[in-house]
Amino acid sequence: MVERGPGALPERADTVIIGGGIMGLSTAWNLALAGEKNIVVLDRTYLCGGASGRNGGGVRAQWSSETNIRLMKRSIALCSDFATRMRINVWFRRGGYLFLARTDERARQLEASAELQRDAGLPTRIIDRAEIREIVPELDVSRVVAASWNPDDGVVFPWPFVWGYARACAQLGVAVHTHTDVTEIETVGGRVSGVVTPRGRIASPRVVVCAGAWSPELTRMVGVTLPSHPHRHEICSTEPLKPFLRPLVGDLADGLYFSQSMRGEIVGGISNPVVPSGVDQESSLRFLGLYARALARAMPVLGEVKILRQWAGCYDLTPDGNPLVGDIDAVPGLYLLSGFMGHGFMMAPIMGELFARWLLHGEERALFERWNLRRYAEGRLLSESMILG
Ligand SMILES: Cc1cc2nc3c(=O)[nH]c(=O)nc-3n(C[C@H](O)[C@H](O)[C@H](O)COP(=O)(O)OP(=O)(O)OC[C@H]3O[C@@H](n4cnc5c(N)ncnc54)[C@H](O)[C@@H]3O)c2cc1C
Structure with missing residues (x-):
């Protein structure tokens, strides 16, 4: 069945984001803030249905790798500003x-x-x-x-954080569709061309998988096996x-x-x-x-x-404890923000921002190379010993 009318899925989008958890919504919001149009977020359940509505809300900069420490220092600054900026109380307690x-x-x-x-x-x-x-x-x-x-680390309530991003997305014109299951990622000549859902098909040259623990299931649709x-x-x-x-x-x-x-x-x-x-x-x-x-x-x-x-809920575990982000060599147009173990909630504010800068302006190349999926094929495994839970 294909729906038509208000609330129906658009026939095309410039960007489709799969997953309406914190990572998908932060990514959508940051892309929209940077001026991108026609962004659609799809989630098979409700906004807090995945790990983003099931976690402990811990936000910390104590890590064993310099990359995580520096990213989380910036993410905590975004968290502390979130309530004022998004006009929602996230109960951030340091x-x-x-x-x-x-x-x-x-x-x-x-x-x-x-x-x-x-x-x-x-x-x-x-x-x-x-x-x-x-x-x-x-x-x-x-x-x-x-x-x-570290007295500056803290805890937030996860739910209002997700709702805050969702509302801010809507204000910037991002279409967020819940209860919309992506059943197929389409390609033409090896390139991404859209997604299929039971509510209809959306043609799009850019698909970002932010599906947390379900990400391997999504990339398998185009023959890509993730190590997570x-x-x-x-x-x-x-x-x-x-x-x-x-x-x-x-x-x-x-x-x-x-x-x-x-x-x-x-x-x-x-x-x-x-x-x-x-x-x-x-x-x-x-x-x-x-x-x-x-x-x-x-x-x-x-x-x-x-x-x-x-x-x-589910952690999205990678063998080296580091995420999988950026482009996928085998399928141009398909991007990943996954593999965030048990700390994707705290990373999402900064990762959404950096992903938008990398994708649209070619910034932050070193990070998106370091954490790219291709490191597994190249034998460049990383480490992080301060993973909790
Ligand atoms: C018990 C527990 C405690 C945790 N504690 C912390 C913590 O203290 N601090 C911290 O930072 N992190 C913590 N985490 C990890 C954190 O919750 C996750 O890393 C983070 O929420 C991941 O966000 P996400 O948006 O990538 O994934 P999710 O929130 O899981 O969102 C993925 C979404 O994709 C949707 N989806 C899946 N397949 C499809 C499909 N085919 N079509 C459409 N949509 C689809 C799902 O419905 C889901 O809503 C914890 C996790 C758990 C389980």
């Missing part, structure tokens, strides 16, 4: 991130990363047990060696408690992380290594056990607190 080290080796790794962060102008410090207890008196630090502390794969990650939230916890506390060893939302809930998760790869957004009892035990060990006063909600 309570810091506290990464715990339970071994000397981990402490040394955190120190090496902190040095890179300081070189980039961040105030990150490695602190001892006494100082950790000053920041979070409720933590059991008996088995903690040290921690990496979906991996379920679970998260939960407790009853609201009187505000007491300032930072997000993270432990890279078991992937435990937790923070207190502006509503008072303790929101957090933990790695669950037995989860097989594949799109799966179901909740499990195993996760609750793993998380509850680790949380009560880290902060015994939370042992009695009631968990109210549990949900899951």
Whole structure:
């Protein structure tokens, strides 16, 4: 069936973006802001249906690679300006991130990363047990060696962030169509020529895949196999408690992380290594056990607190922990912004901006070469050791 009339899909677009999560919307908004016209965003579900509506909202510049540190420094600046610029409250609370080290080796790794962060102008410090207890008196630090502390990191509420971008897109004339599943990416002579959905076909010379964990499924439609794969990650939230916890506390060893939302809930998760790869957004009892035990060990006063909600989403994992962005050699006109692991939410504000500059003005070439899919064929794998969850 092909719809006609208001709300119908256009027959052609200059750019089609597949995925109406934070990455697709940030990209669409930045392209429109740069003067691009006829942009269409398509999402098979609703705006917060993917990982963008299922994450912990953590926003930090503590990373082990210079690229991530510098990008996130800029992304945090965009986050702190977002509410004023987009006229929506995103509850951005800069309570810091506290990464715990339970071994000397981990402490040394955190120190090496902190040095890179300081070189980039961040105030990150490695602190001892006494100082950790000053920041979070409720933590059991008996088995903690040290921690990496940046008071400028923070947490946002993910949903209004997505809605803010969606509204700003609409104001700039971007057409956002939810419940519109892309079932085919069309090519002519090897070049992208459009997309097909159950609501009709859109002809377009430019298609950007921002489909998060579903991105490999999309590129397979044109015979491109991505090295990334979906991996379920679970998260939960407790009853609201009187505000007491300032930072997000993270432990890279078991992937435990937790923070207190502006509503008072303790929101957090933990790695669950037995989860097989594949799109799966179901909740499990195993996760609750793993998380509850680790949380009560880290902060015994939370042992009695009631968990109210549990949900899951998918990380988009790449083998080297770095994203897949830019053009795809095999299919001219097809672009990618995917593979953002468990940190695509915080990266989206800056990545949308840089993608628009790269695509339209040829800027930021080094980044879009570094993170291009072709690095796998060329054996140029990267690294990032501060991936949480
Ligand atoms: C439990 C959990 C905790 C996380 N915590 C954090 C955190 O604290 N900080 C952080 O920065 N990141 C975090 N992340 C990661 C972050 O949520 C993602 O990296 C980010 O949201 C990815 O955004 P996206 O727009 O690329 O993908 P998504 O938000 O997943 O959007 C992709 C969209 O594509 C749509 N789609 C898929 N296939 C099709 C199709 N065929 N046609 C049309 N549409 C399609 C989907 O419906 C979906 O809405 C977390 C993730 C999870 C699961």
